[in-house]
Amino acid sequence: MNSVILRVGTRYLAGLLLVFSFYMMLRGHNEPGGGFIGGLTGATGFVLYAIACGTHDARAALRVLPQTIAIWGLGIALTAGLFAALFGDDLFTGQWLFIGATEDDKGLPLSSVLVFDIGVYLVVFGSILTIVFAMEEEI
Amino acid sequence: MSWVLALPLVIPFLTAVLAFLTRQSPLGRWISVVGSAVLLAASIVLMNVVLRDGVIAGQMGGWSAPFGITLVADLLSAVMVVITAIVALAVSIYAIADVDEGMERLGYHALFNMLIAGVVGAFITGDLFNLYVWFEVMLIASFGLLVLGGRPEQIDGGVKYVALNLVSTIMFLTGIGLLYGMTGTLNMADLASAVDNADQRILTLVAVLFMIAFGVKAAVFPLFFWLPASYHTPAFAVSAVFAGLLTKVGVYALLRIFTLIFDHDTAFTHTILLWVAGLTMVVGVLGAAAQSDMRKILSFHIVSQIGYMIMGLALLTPLAIVGAVFYLVHHIVVKANLFLIAGVAQRIAGGTKLSRIGGLYKSAPLLAVLFVVPAFSLAGFPPLSGFWAKFLLVKAALDVQGWIIAGIALVVGLLTIYSMTKIWAQAFWEPHPDGIEPKLSNLSSRNRAAMLVPISGLAALTVIIGVMPEPFVRFAEASAAQLLDPTPYIEAVLGVQP
């Protein structure tokens, strides 16, 4: 799309969407958001990129094949579920580590649940881009 | 305990991920084979645990039922998982010969293993919405596999397949919503008792909705159109696994929920099922009689045979359920195998259209033997597996004075013989129209092994079930007992209620 305005706008928007999507993902456990919403938002950024600058540039910016991202996401989500096995728990049992937890504060939570959500993010992100890029290229 | 349940689900997913990452190299196909073998091992472990301990349940995420998602395996689930693994292994070996590199690079092995994962998930989940999710995994993977290769007739078949299956999916989802709205729960064991408090009239309506949704999946009359429209179009490895497994998931789901949840008005629901069964058998078999392509004949026979299984469910006597379970297992092995054989026929004789091929009996006697076993088993000849399946169902029908349905079952059996011998006469006996000799040695030795090993294995299984039916019948009996009295199932999921 040879629109200067769109291209320039995309430069800002794509980055913004990507950052915003991480934010949406990370806060998802406590506020509206989460892996899906994050992944969808992040993908939107690159969809915009593809529309504005073409899939060639968008793929170059992404560096990795989107379907590879998606399948890695699936693998990560699965690993997050399998992680519980190390502790003798059932599949997909959340494992939590609270860094600097005190009596009344839970500190900074790290959890397999978050890893799972990251997996979800990657899957949604990668999958949508797989479809959109391929469509753009075939049509 | 829960990992015994979780592993059969996890393994194909892991396999799919690994196979996809290695899709550009031949490693992918070996990962698929090894993954299927490991799945088989895991499913046998599962089966052993179930045989030893009875129904087992695992609470995923560690959340107790009915709050989290429960995986459950009773005998039926366990055997379905085992048989799925067997078919998966057979087909992934066969795929070495049948699936070309182009398809592999597009992710055939990943899609295939995801399909298997979906099938396994559907068999072992104890949660209705989770069942929906696995149905979708299976469905979307089947979409991909069906059109992989992109030949025009695949696309055509795909359109019909996709359109009709989507309708079913939506019905299923709607049904879940409604059932949740009535009972407030999704856990199937929990639903079994929760539905007692609901308005039974609405429950019957919802039951019919589920019957239709699963009816499409199971390909019963008058909802089966997608099957004959599409099953003859994809790669043989694909249509074999479809033929073997996909419709059976629908049958399994019907068996499960119409024994566990919707057993409040069997006089109504199961009478409908009986009609459906009879019509499915007849319409399917006549459809087959009208075809002249090997895979189309086989496709219509899937429909027809589904009728038998539904008949077992509809009669709802212990023996009938035994028959349904036995039929289910038998049919998966036999039908998958017939499609695999059709693939070999296509390779060496140049097609599946009966008028365009021939001479296989003379030139490829081994293939002829391998065909006769599943074909005559399907037709119900003793002492092959299909005979016992049919015998059990006909006996069950006669035991309850179901003269008409028994008669239908027998006549349809006869017409099945007709179709199978049509294939036999035209593809095997009749000389090849082009005068060529379709020899197995025309295949490369690698392809020959990859194709004939799984076919022989499945044929052997057919013969084993036929000649030594006792363990299988006993198993089906135990399994039917669990279905008809779901108390152990419910207790395994929810814990023993005071």
Added chain:
Amino acid sequence: MEVLFAITIGVLVAASVYLMLSNHLLRFIFGLVLISNAANLTIFVAGRLTDGAPPLIPEGADAPLGDVANALPQALVLTAIVIGFGLFAFAIVLVFRAWTTLNSLTPDDMRLAEPEEAQK
């Protein structure tokens, strides 16, 4: 309240069924999107409706304060929406391929897999 939306769902379903029956793949796709929405809404409505109280737990509390909306159907609907999107994406690509390979969007004209028998 629920009744109102139950009726809405009925209209959506009716419209989508009509579209799906139209013998045109693009209309079918439209119908598909509509009926997916209707199904999602069915789950949502069946889980009962609550005004203006999202199922969130405020800081400092252990549980939601007061009555909040039923969270479970929301989670189910979210899942269903995403699944529906996956199905839709495939379906639209299939429609596109149907057009490019079969040169038709009228499924009744697609007779490759099930060719018309020669009328004797």
Added chain:
Amino acid sequence: MAGGFPKEVRGNGLTGIVPVLFAAGLFAYFVSLVPNISSNEVLRWNSAWVPSLGIDLAFLVDGLSLTFALLISGIGTLVLLYSNTYLAGHPQYARFALFLTAFMVSMLGLVLADDLILLFVFWELTTITSYMLIGFSHEGEKSRRNALQALFVTGAGGLAFLAGLILLATFAGTTSISGILTMGDELRAHALYLPILILLLAGTLTKSAQVPFHFWLPNAMAAPTPVSAFLHSATMVKAGIYVMARVHPAMSGTDVWLWTLTILGALTAVFSSLLALRQTDLKQALAYTTLMALGTLTLFLGQESGYAMTAFATFLVVHSLYKASLFLVVGCIDTATGTRETDQLGGLGRLMPITAVAAALAALSMAGFPPFLGFIGKELKYAGAIAVASEPVLVAGAALLSNALMLAVAGVVAFRPFWRGSVPSTQSPQEAPWQMWLGPILLAGLGALFGIYPDLLQVALIAPTVISLTGEVGEVKELKLWAGINVPLMLSIATFVLGLLIYAGHVRLRAFLGRAFAVLPDLDLGWDRFLDGLKAFAKWQTRIVQNGKLSSYLFATFLTIAAGLLLTLVYTGLPTIAVDLSDVEWKHASIALLTIAGAVLALFTNSRIAGIAALGVVGIGIALIFIVFSAPDVAITQLLVETLIVVLVAVVMLRLPSLPKAEFRLSHALLSVAVGASVSLILIAVVSSPLDMRLTDYFEATSWPEAFGRNIVNVILVDFRALDTFGEIAVVVIAALSAYALLRTTRKGGSS
């Protein structure tokens, strides 16, 4: 087989010899059992097979089964020996021998089985193996057709038979045959008696090719001659007879039994012997005489008297001996001369003396001349007929007529080719090799031997068989060549006279019969019609049901949904509905209306863009519903997905043509409304009663304390129901991979 005998008879090596030795071994084994049986022992062998269904691998050797076993294995040995030469060097001889041996074993299993289901297993195995044997010359269209015909007809009977067996087992509570045979009185009085009888007869009559199921048998002659000899005269067709005999003790003695068997037997006997006379093909003629024999045997089984039973047992043996012999002789003639047409044959007696002797012996036995066993058989027939039948005149008349006809046929088949006229000039037939004449001469010779020394047979087999049938030693009648001047003898003489007259006039008679039978329905043609009709019906049905049109499929599917729900509604009655619109705010109503308006626009527009925009409106409306009813996560997802849908459609539409104008279809509209209305109605009914909130309460209580999340929806997604979410992302990945694959194959134009 034209072209004479092989110059150098080498057989087929080991594949030829091993089956012969195997069969001979079996025969020897059964011979070794004769002493036990003739001393009225019953041998049993039992082993569990499917105990959970009460099915055993149970075998029983008594007079009846041993008689059959001896005939099967004995004739089998000779036929295998014969075949090894007859088909010497045939590339598929191994298969042939395998099928023939397998058939023989199945047949033995059938007659020895003491379990109903086991019996059926062998029954069907004989069907399959005979199918393979009839279709042995599989490259010929006729062979394949005839093989299918035989399979289909006997298979049909077989399935009825199975139903009968199942009912029998259900009645008895056991599948043990000997067990069931002790329950005759209960069975005959039981309500299931008639269905069982009908179903069993359906099986036995088709298998035995009795009128009106006889049409497949002559066609089965497409098989190589040894197969015809073995299957279609000596053994398989007698499987039906065997079963009738087997159940005789438990089921005979009712009027139904008597009249059904008598009438059908008599009909078959007379009708088929007339048909036999009509034939000019030797094998066909023999085939019809086989039918005549089967009819006769059935006729006897209708009775209960000792005479009838003795006659049955004797004639069974007689017939097997001479018929197998004659078939093999025909094979020799065929091979030697290249034809089986009676009119073209003659003068072979000089050139093939041994074959001629065998033929003569067999024919005399067949014609019932003393001192052959055939004579004794015939005498017993008359005796049996007169002694007990309620309508002796009818039975005896039928027997007389058919016997006379058989005599004539024997002359046509076994006398004329050898002793009449001279050899056609083009042929130079020579004597068959020993492997081929041994069988005929041995079998025919036995007919003579037993005729002269009937006691041999009487003690060894006939008596035990009759005991098997009647259960009483006293019922056994003596086999005698000379029983004094009595009615049977008179009838015998009448038979000779009549038979010779027929033989003399058989050419003219044949022409007459040809005209007469033209009036009768041609069942063979009927078979073709039936098959064509079946195919046409199947095609017609399939054209309607599976018409290749997605719109019909969808219509049917939605019709099923609508009809299913509405009919259920009629059945259940209207569920309780509480319509409470009091809490509806104008906002809700307007959102609902907006959504509906979007749907309606999507429905009616002929513009693609308007359609997409309308979908957008619906999406927005639904998002608004999610917002108003407190589902922010869902609303966000809905809006994002809606946006992506629009993007995807916009991309794809670049290549798609515009929408055609939609035509209004009332049927579609009605159906749509029906589906929509039923969904609405059910949903309204569902929300009319309160919802059990256990699950949600639990999630609300544990979301923060145990799962450390404040957004309950998200906690459900990633923790409580993480497995769902995992499956869901799997769906997304697969959808992407599938769509990708589908798009990428475009360029290559498809692989595989």
Added chain:
Amino acid sequence: MDGFLNLSLEIGFICVVLSVVLAFVRMVKGPSLQDRVVALDFMTVAIVAFCGLAAVRYGTSAFLDVALVLALVGFLATVALARFAERNTFRTRKEADDE
């Protein structure tokens, strides 16, 4: 929350919904592709406003998250459709030229 705020919220809702209805009218009328897309775009922005109103009305900021996402991605549909319109014309012409 006093009466005036409630009243103004109610008015706000009425206005926003009314504007959506009016936009729908334009969408139905068309006549050009762009008219319809502009109407859709307007609706999207109206939803953002609606979310703001809902946030105030129900006293929860969660709805602002909806607005946030929509504000960022809502225009994507417009862009895609606009591009479709341009390219479609271009293609139609090109195909006509080719023939």
Added chain:
Amino acid sequence: MNAFGLNIILAIAWVAFTGSVSLTGLITGFVIGYGALWLIQPLIGTSTYFRRVTAWIKLIVMFHYELIVSSLEVAMDVLTPKHRARPAIIEVPLDVKSDTGILLVTNLISLTPGTLSIDVSEDRKTLVVHAMFADDPEALRKSLKAGMERWVIDAVEGR
């Protein structure tokens, strides 16, 4: 241009001093830090930084003023029965160079009712604008250049 970075550091330092990690604290710290930097301006030579911040503030204020004023103008046209618009498509030569500048100019022109940026030429030298009230295209062109574009150039490109 490290002044902005310095300002951020000061803001973070403020937060550290007060010990309250919050947005309010951060903003307060930023404002106070800005003041401090302004005071020591000669010391570190950050004049452009302050000028541009001022320009930004001016841009924001003027943009909102324009937005409201011309919205009212359009609203009038919408509400009055007669259309008094004199629409036209005009070209405006562009002086702004940077990407950000172009985006801002076009966006701001679009957002102020009455004008709508339709396209920027590929050489980035011309802006195509649709104007609702273009009775005098030349005057409009001038006002756009002197107004919106000027403010943007000042804020973004620091000239």
Added chain:
Amino acid sequence: MSDLIAGSLIILGGLFAVIGALGLVRMPDVLIRMHASTKIGTLSTGLILAGCAVVFATPEIIIRVIAIVLFILLTAPIGAHMMGRSVLSTGVPLWKNEDIEPETVEKALRDEHGAPKPDDAT
């Protein structure tokens, strides 16, 4: 007091929304309609969100509101630009009073010269 401000902002925003929509319906051609909808719509949303910020008056909400408004300010004109472009390139018939210099239009359409196209040619 804050409620008064907030209420006023919300009412004002609402009124602008209606005006914008009215413009969408009433104005004579698509480009002029875009003026009405895109911008007045943005303004109205901004006003309503401002009211929202006043009501909550917490930094988090204010930041969020500012972010929303900024996002709209960033994206809405881009969308409008794309639409405007396509209007010219697809040759949507415009109002008779429209004053379009032909050469300007030519310039606006560098690659895609479209024949007049009233709709998507249904």
